[in-house]
Structures are given as structure tokens and as C-alpha cells.
Amino acid sequence: MYINFNLLQSYGLIPEDVISLQAIFQNKTENNEHLLELICNIEKFEKFELVKYVTGTKKFSKFKLIRLSDKGSKILEEIQIPGTNQDDLDIFEWLESIFKKEGKEIGNAKRAKAWISQFRVNSGIERNHLAYLCRVFIKDEKEMEYSKKLEFLFWKPANLFQVKFDIEQSRLYQYYLKRKEQFDAKFLTIKND
Numbered sequence: 001m002y003i004n005f006n007l008l009q010s011y012g013l014i015p016e017d018v019i020s021l022q023a024i025f026q027n028k029t030e031n032n033e034h035l036l037e038l039i040c041n042i043e044k045f046e047k048f049e050l051v052k053y054v055t056g057t058k059k060f061s062k063f064k065l066i067r068l069s070d071k072g073s074k075i076l077e078e079i080q081i082p083g084t085n086q087d088d089l090d091i092f093e094w095l096e097s098i099f100k101k102e103g104k105e106i107g108n109a110k111r112a113k114a115w116i117s118q119f120r121v122n123s124g125i126e127r128n129h130l131a132y133l134c135r136v137f138i139k140d141e142k143e144m145e146y147s148k149k150l151e152f153l154f155w156k157p158a159n160l161f162q163v164k165f166d167i168e169q170s171r172l173y174q175y176y177l178k179r180k181e182q183f184d185a186k187f188l189t190i191k192n193d
Contacts, residue, residue, distance in 0.1 A: 001080060008079045010086055012048065017041070021076045024051060025068050036063040050075065077110055084117040087127050091116055092150075095134060099150045107151025115154040118165040123173055129187045136183075137175050146171055 003018055013021075020040045023032045042062065045051045050072030053065045068076065078089060092113050096106055106112065120126045125133060134153070137143055147153045155170045157163065167173050176183055 002082050004079045004081060004084055007081075007084055007086070011075055011079075013075075013079075017044070018076075018079065020045070021050065021068065021072060024066055025073070025076060027064075028067055031064065033061060033063040036066065037061070040066075042066070045072070078113065081110060081114050081117065083121060084113055087130075088113060088116045088120060091130060091134070094131065095138075095150055095153065098138065105149045105151075107149035109151075112151040112153070115151070115165065119154040119167065119170060119172065122165070122167040123176070125176065125187075126192070128190050128192045129183075132186065132190055133172065133176055133183060137172055140175070143171065143175055 001022075003015070005015065008015065008018065016039070020036065023035050024040070024045075026032055027036065040063065042051070048071075050069055051066050052069045053062065054067055056065045078084065092109070096109070099106055116130075120130060137147075137153075154172055155165055155167070158169060
């Protein structure tokens with residue numbers, strides 16, 4: 001299991017919390033009650049709204065009934081994506097709302113977040129500059145014809161067996177390169193902090 005410690009820390013969590021979150025996640029299919037009693041900081045997770053409780057009888061302890069909330073599940077998933085930072089997640093959420101509004105598919109969200117991160121690292125385009133590039137690309141109907149899923153906006157594998165990100169195969173990156181002078185000039189006018 002990969003753990004993105006920088007992202008974990010940005011959520012106000014420590015490495016020991018990952019074990020607790022994973023144990024809570026697995027608590028729905030196996031009984032981790034006794035383990036959670038030993039390691040889990042319930043008050044912290046309740047404060048951060050990372051947990052919820054299922055209904056049960058009075059004889060059950062909180063540790064038997066504890067489950068991850070949607071927020072907790074999302075954080076547990078996101079901290080497992082290599083290289084992702086909060087800016088990547090913000091870009092994803094923004095694009096997700098646009099795609100949903102237009103009735104387009106999201107696809108595999110975890111993979112889409114990883115591709116955003118890989119695109120940022122390999123292209124050097126980040127934050128507001130990346131958002132601007134995406135906005136222009138999305139408005140170009142000719143290009144969006146090939147990006148019906150958010151998952152494939154930043155990169156689409158050439159075949160089922162290709163799993164390593166290759167920026168040269170990215171339609172978005174090719175779009176940027178064709179108009180590099182225009183985009184670079186515009187990036188100079190866009191605040192990127």
C-alpha cells in the first residue's frame with residue numbers, strides 16, 4: 001500500500017491514523033472491534049467527520065459499529081495515490097463538477113487523480129495555469145470529442161496493457177504544445193499561487 005505522507009499531513013493526520021482508518025474500513029466486513037479499541041483515536045476521527053456509526057443493539061460497543069464516512073473513505077483513497085497534492089484534488093473536483101453538469105462520465109476517479117498528478121509533474125503546468133489549460137481544452141468541442149470521460153482527459157492508455165503514464169500520448173499536452181506560445185503568454189498574466 002502506497003501512502004502519500006504529504007497529503008496525509010495536509011489533512012491533519014499522522015501515519016498511525018492510516019492503520020486505524022484501514023481497520024475501520026475493513027470493520028464492515030470483519031470484526032476489528034478489539035484492534036480498534038487499542039489503536040483508534042475515535043474523538044479525532046469524529047471531530048474531522050471521518051467516521052459514522054451503524055445501528056445496533058445497546059450491547060455493541062462503538063468500536064463494533066464504527067464505519068468510515070464518505071469523507072473518511074475519500075481521504076483513505078486519496079492518500080494512496082502517488083504524488084498527488086491538494087491542488088490536484090481541487091482540479092479534479094472542479095473538473096468533476098463540470099463533467100457532471102454536462103452529463104459526461106467521470107470514469108475511475110482514483111485513476112483520474114493520478115493522471116492529473118502525473119500530467120502536472122511531467123508538463124510543469126500546475127495550479128491556475130493547469131485550470132486555464134483545461135478550461136480552454138474543454139471548451140474546444142473538437143478536442144472534447146475524444147475526452148468523453150474525465151478519467152481520460154489528461155491521458156488515455158494506448159491499449160489495455162499500458163499502465164505507465166506517457167505525456168507524449170496526452171491529447172491535452174499535444175493541445176498545449178500546438179498553442180504553446182499563446183498559452184505561455186497567457187500564463188504570464190495568470191497568478192499561479
